[in-house]
Amino acid sequence: MAGHISPKSTYYTIFGSLMVLTAVTVSVAFVNLGALNFPVALSIAILKATLVILFFMHVKYSSRLTKLICGTSFFFLLVLFGLTLTDYLSRGWFAAPGGTAGAGTQVTIGPAAPEPASVEP
Amino acid sequence: MTTTVLPRVNYLNVRHTLASWLFTKDHKRIGLMYLVVVTAAFALGGVFAAGVRIELTTPEGDFVSADTYNRLFTMHGVAMVFFVLIPAVPAILGNFVLPLMIGAKDVAFPKINLLSWYVFVIGFVFTLAAMAFGGVDTGWTFYTPYSTQFSNSSVMLTGIGIFITGFSSILTGLNFMVTIHRMRAPGMTWFRMPLFVWALYATSIVQILGTPVIAITVGMLALERALGFGIFDPRLGGDPVLFQHLFWFYSHPAVYIMILPPMGVISEVIACFSRKPVFGYSFVAFSSLAIAIFGFLVWAHHLFVAGISPYSAMVFSFLSFAVAIPSAVKTFNWTATLYKGAIWWQAPMIWVFGFLGLFLVGGLTGLFLASLGLDVHLHDTYFVVAHFHYIMVGGAIMGYFSGLHYWWPKMTGKMYSNSAATFAAVLVFVGFNLTFFPQFILGYLGMPRRYHVYAEEFQVLNVMSTAGASLLGVGYTLIASYLIHSVFRGRAAGDNPWGATGLEWETQSPPIPENFDETPIVTGGAYEYTKRGAKVA
Amino acid sequence: MLSGIPLFPEQASTLAPEVDNLYFFITAVTAFFALLVVVFVTVFAIKYRDRTGTKVGEPIHGSIPLEIGWSLIPFLITMVIFAWATVVFFQIVRAPDQTLEVYSTGKRWMWRFQHIDGKSEINELHVPLGRPVKVVFTSEDVLHSLYVPAFRVKADAIPGRYSSIWFTPTKTGEFHLFCAEYCGTNHSGMIGKVVVMEPNEYQAWLSGDTGLPMAARGEQLFQQLGCVSCHLPDGAGRGPSLLGKFGGQETLGDGTVVAVDDVYVRESILAPQQKLVAGYQPLMPTFQGQVNEEGVMSLIEYIKTLPSTGQPAAAAQARTAPAPAAQGGSR
């Protein structure tokens, strides 16, 4: 059975890199980068995941089909996120004239007022 | 063909004990086991539908109470969607013929195949338990916050049932995909595969990518209902519409789980009974993949009036129109396949004619609902009900029966009465149109769906609909009776009663346990009727 | 029983003909294609019928030009439908500037309508002929959907948010009003009627026994709930002055700018910490549970009538009868 056998040193190197990246992401968490907080943390996580996928899971040495399947899952994850966000991110754009929000406005916080406390004057 | 004695050993008579069925790893037996459970679910769902239609004969709520009515249509939806439409063609027909079609001894993971049947049955048992404990009244869509905070019915049990059943669907899809990749006989290249195999492959994509999302969504709903977690709860600032997004991310593609395999069946049957290759083979094959992938990009067309952003609605409307194209391409190709064929009017082909007529109406009325301006009026009315019944019953169930009639001789080795089958097809076609066409008109008139009592002016159309539903009931009972009759009294069908191409017809009927005496070696395309030496019509 | 089979709903709003024209167009296009396929299938099935089952068809494998043709032509046609339908859709969701506003809350299983002048009604909505009306609504429990088939409008009522529909009635009479989103046991009983009246009759109806105008009720609430003690008109209080704020913009503590619309006001009443105006402390308590959805709507209506300092708000004057409230606000 022809599986790829990586040298032990590769695994140690990857493990070392993962540890370094973990340290980086933890330290970065204590620096306020403003809007960049989320992208930076996410990029580091994606980088770490990529290392695991490529080396620990041997995708680097696997068939095109495996790579395709791997890519497909992330593609459809992005479809789920991206197309759902087309709704949420564009809800604020549309406000009908007259101050009242149109069909798709942002959700607000509020009670479902179980039993409307009578405030009738 | 003259004797009623089945040929030597076959997958049916090789063992007779109950255990030999319950622990079988033979894909053919598992297919039949699905047939039994799915048929039971179909009968159950039919009974619920009958209750709904009887109630709707009069505008008043005089047959059942409002609560009962709500449970009836909910359970009709749950039984039909999750336990009939989704498993019908892939798990029954697909299981039976997929390995035969590609020249394999079995699916890639026979044990997992059996497991998925058990998972399916366990899910069904949970759902039955929910029905026994008073049923569920949320609608099969389980919209929050009604399902999480207000409903007093067995939402949890049903949810668990659907969650479990989802894994059955995932496992079947996984199994089929690996089977198609890894188990094809020598010479069975991708473009020699029958189109039904392509359709099953496309279906597997949807099952694998979509089903986990409904499972986790139902899981979140359960956490919220049972433990008070707040994910969709508007009182905490959660968004009920998020549930709808996640629900339809699966449930819209699920429509393609239901319709793609029957489309594949149609390609097989049309080619066989026209005695020629399917017109535009590669376009039909790739349109299956296109539908599977585009199908994931259109879900929010169920949400046009649910409070999503109008700009987002625009994007989804556009994509919904785009997904209509591959379906149209398939229809045109099927029509073109008939051109200069030698069309043999046998029962499976009559079902195909019925499918074409009904799927056409179902597909085209989809354009009405994809149109933003029109959907505002039509959403949640009977127009929608009529539309998806045309797709799911007119399309998927007609396709399923076409396939069942087509492969029945292979599955049982017996032939049913062709005239009875033809009559049943015509009866179902007429009954179906009488049931559901009036509902388009009701929908445009503005009758909302899920109404227990309704305004008087809608009555005539509703009576027509109920009358049609009775015809449907008769038609389906007829099918069951002559098919069962054929098992005991039918004449032996022979290995290839239709004179069809395809590896499944090269082995005996019913097939031997491991399908083929020798691993077949494929040398040509799927539908090469001319090579068989008969003269061109 | 009825005298015949109805085929087509009444057209009773300016939107209805727009929607119907689109409907006829799509019906014509789809009927054409359906007939085309049915005719071809029928002709082929009969012409090429082989009763013996022994002949073989001509092995035609396909045609690229045909495939391209029957992909492209339907695509172009659907794009025409898409464009047309989208235009109609934006007419449906975008209300005109000057509308008569009615507030509504859906609750299992009834619709309550609150007119700005104080009149309120249940499962009935009276509106004048020929005037654009906007219904702003929310739900107090589960999802509902406000649907008037004769007007061709519908929108879901969602707890915690505002939705709206608008229409200009073109016919007097009574029309169905349905809940279209399944809401539990008595979903099919959550129905009512829209009564379209001649404008003068409508005025007469309005002036019948009536409650306080919404803005006035809002002002009462503003006093009762103690809003007035912090939101001083001169801006010297612990909360920002609300004079002339509605319809404008406000800068928040984190620098973002938000539009002051009903959604923002509602959120500020029920979850004041969410979007704090720059320069103010998070002192305001939530009024969740102390004021119901209709109370919030009244407060919004009151805040709308507050003029900017110095100049009377144009919006306030355009409204039907906010006179007492406007005086209260400029005090």
Place this chain on the structure above:
Amino acid sequence: MPNGAVAHADPHGPASAAGFGAGGHDHAHHPALQHHFQTLDQQHEASTLGMWIFLVTEVMFFGGLLMAYLLYRVWYPEAWSEGSEELDIVLGGFNTVVLIGSSLTMAFGVRAAQTGEQKATVRWLLLTIGLGLTFLVVKGFEYYHKWELHHIPGPNFSFEGPHAAQVQIFLSLYFGLTGLHALHMIIGCAIMGVITWMAHKKRFTPEWYTPVELAGLYWHFVDIVWIFLFPLLYLVDRARQLS
């Protein structure tokens, strides 16, 4: 995939019709070869492909929860910040190191199986299980702590802070995501137990070690999920509080 990449036809002739199991074949097979496959290679390829497809479903499974996370993070950044402050960064970080370490030992376990070092395989797998259990124990302490503070969403939830309601959403997603992950860890440890036992019984050879490889893929996947959950839940909005 290229055309016709199926394994070769069995040159030795028909698989007997009555041939249930390998016994029906007229030539010797590897004991692990199931009868419906032609070769061990075909069987191995099918199994790994199946595992990868299964992992795709797993990605989508977590995807639903992550979508909810993403939406509410966009809507309620302050609540997310308050919520993430509540989580113990030390325990979370420790668990991250433990889990990445277990991925390393798992990779070595697979490697040992590949090279036929059976004792080493058992050793590495046991170490992996040990690290996995450590992770679960630490997670258990974290959960217990939340329980004491009434930070478990539900009727008894209580939280002091301006965005208590939305913090409840955060914690719902925290428990949803980490709970689902922990469930995967428990299943993973159970699977590892079986695999270790098989390795101990010397079932694996350099020709056939598929179960070890598949378990490895699963284990690494679970590790990857945590690699995302740790920053998303524990870290990402901490800095906002510093400003």
